[in-house]
Amino acid sequence: MAKKAKKGKGRLDKFYYLAKEQGYRSRAAFKLIQLNRQHNFLAGARALLDLCAAPGGWCQVAVKNMPVGSLIIGVDLAAIKPIRGVKTILGDITTQQCRAAIRKEAGGSLMDVVLHDGAPNVGGAWATEAYSQAWLVLESLRMATDMLAPKGTFVTKVFRSKDYSALIYAFQQLFDKVEATKPAASRNASAEIFVVCSGYKAPAKIDPRLLDPKHLFQEVTEAPKVAGPDALLKQKIKQKRFREGYEEGLSTTHKVLSAAAFIAGDSPIEMLGQYTAIAVEGPNSEGPVEGLEDPAELAAYVRSHAATDSEVKTLCKDLQVLGRSEFKQLLRWRLLIKKDLQRAAAAAAKAAKAAGEGGEDEEKSDEEEEDPEEKLLREMGEVKDRSMDKRRKKERRRRREQKVKSRLRAAQLSQAEGIGEETGPEMLFSLSKLKGKAGASLAADEDAAAPDFDDAADLATSSDEAEAGAGGEDDEEMDSDEEQRRYDALMDEYLEDRGRSFVHQLPN
Numbered sequence: 001m002a003k004k005a006k007k008g009k010g011r012l013d014k015f016y017y018l019a020k021e022q023g024y025r026s027r028a029a030f031k032l033i034q035l036n037r038q039h040n041f042l043a044g045a046r047a048l049l050d051l052c053a054a055p056g057g058w059c060q061v062a063v064k065n066m067p068v069g070s071l072i073i074g075v076d077l078a079a080i081k082p083i084r085g086v087k088t089i090l091g092d093i094t095t096q097q098c099r100a101a102i103r104k105e106a107g108g109s110l111m112d113v114v115l116h117d118g119a120p121n122v123g124g125a126w127a128t129e130a131y132s133q134a135w136l137v138l139e140s141l142r143m144a145t146d147m148l149a150p151k152g153t154f155v156t157k158v159f160r161s162k163d164y165s166a167l168i169y170a171f172q173q174l175f176d177k178v179e180a181t182k183p184a185a186s187r188n189a190s191a192e193i194f195v196v197c198s199g200y201k202a203p204a205k206i207d208p209r210l211l212d213p214k215h216l217f218q219e220v221t222e223a224p225k226v227a228g229p230d231a232l233l234k235q236k237i238k239q240k241r242f243r244e245g246y247e248e249g250l251s252t253t254h255k256v257l258s259a260a261a262f263i264a265g266d267s268p269i270e271m272l273g274q275y276t277a278i279a280v281e282g283p284n285s286e287g288p289v290e291g292l293e294d295p296a297e298l299a300a301y302v303r304s305h306a307a308t309d310s311e312v313k314t315l316c317k318d319l320q321v322l323g324r325s326e327f328k329q330l331l332r333w334r335l336l337i338k339k340d341l342q343r344a345a346a347a348a349a350k351a352a353k354a355a356g357e358g359g360e361d362e363e364k365s366d367e368e369e370e371d372p373e374e375k376l377l378r379e380m381g382e383v384k385d386r387s388m389d390k391r392r393k394k395e396r397r398r399r400r401e402q403k404v405k406s407r408l409r410a411a412q413l414s415q416a417e418g419i420g421e422e423t424g425p426e427m428l429f430s431l432s433k434l435k436g437k438a439g440a441s442l443a444a445d446e447d448a449a450a451p452d453f454d455d456a457a458d459l460a461t462s463s464d465e466a467e468a469g470a471g472g473e474d475d476e477e478m479d480s481d482e483e484q485r486r487y488d489a490l491m492d493e494y495l496e497d498r499g500r501s502f503v504h505q506l507p508n
Helices: 014-022 029-039 057-065 096-106 126-147 164-174 228-232 259-264 268-274 295-304 310-317 324-352 359-368 372-416 425-429 431-438 440-449 453-469 480-504
Strands: 047-051 071-076 087-090 111-116 148-159 175-181 192-200 256-258 277-279
Touching: 014 029, 029 057, 029 148, 029 175, 029 192, 047 057, 047 096, 047 126, 057 071, 057 111, 071 096, 087 096, 096 126, 111 126, 126 148, 126 164, 148 164, 164 175, 164 192, 256 259, 259 268, 259 277, 259 295, 259 324, 268 324, 277 310, 295 324, 310 324
Parallel strands: 047 071, 047 111, 071 087, 111 148, 256 277
Antiparallel strands: 148 192, 175 192
């Protein structure tokens, strides 16, 4: 018994059987159904153009979802079996003859939706096929710019390739909204993505370079990232060609510099550019140093120095991957060791020449002379400190403004809630009301016995102004909570006293 031939890549999935059950010519019809369910671009369309439409599954979906009597045109190189309500054209969408045939069938009307589900036959040369599909998408976009009505919709299939970003850029120049999605009916193993472009801008003139594949898909070489010691230099030094051969010592790609030579050298930046690593440990760390009799002693001092930590050792292993901040860190490390060496040498010279006459003069000259590297790092630190001071001042100003705004909001809120109006709680003990009920003598006693509410309000206002004038600084800010508690206690005591006296003086 002969075995049944198997379909490749498990193509007989549920959408294949659903297409058979519902009468669609291909399982791709469910891709358009799901795209329309998500974006709803078929319900209000009166004219639709389907590019690369064979075998006609998308046209069937358009007939079911568009209004009755809508214009639907399907175009493909392969013949499309007749579909009720669909006009089919046999032609190549990249030719002028096909465009003329579409205009003739449309009768001069523009399309509300243009669909494109075309792709080349996928084989083994993926790079060539991806470019061919991107080129086909660009041709369909060219067709859409000729046939789409303003605010129209363009739906196309795009492969994930290096030209994908260029196509998205072209879509964004011509449409208001560009969305990329992958419907559930699209296989996970497939590289296809569907892009829905809505809101066609219909520009009066389109830059021809935008639809030119040679210009749109050209490869752009990015400028190399500046690394190495050049990141520390403001002016780039133009490299010269060696007409007579390579520079001596550049025949190998790995060049190691001893840590002793790096510390004792006069041009550390140039060293960082000429070598690929700095040997802090091992036999290479004790390499020959010009002008130094015992480099091993200096190498041992560098290894035992407190500044030579694990991070510095890691940076020294590969100089080619370091950036601006890492090179500055290595220069600071070198400067710390060099300063300690200078202090040790000065102390030894001072001890040896303590009785000499020129000892003090030499020490003064050493103190007056400043290392240019130390001067550069000191100036960088001063600039950083100034910027930090400006940032702190700005933060303090912002906190002051926030406090003022919060007080204003609290005052507005209290006024909106009725505090301060005639129906407010403080009017229960108003002096004017007491004068009318208990007589002028009681008012005179109250004026002599306690401060007025206006004076208390002035006291609170002055405390707020003093707090606001403090500048929002933590070390100069008054304890507003403690002052508020004292003020509340004073007011409570005053109100209780006035209430008791008022009750005792009422007529029986």
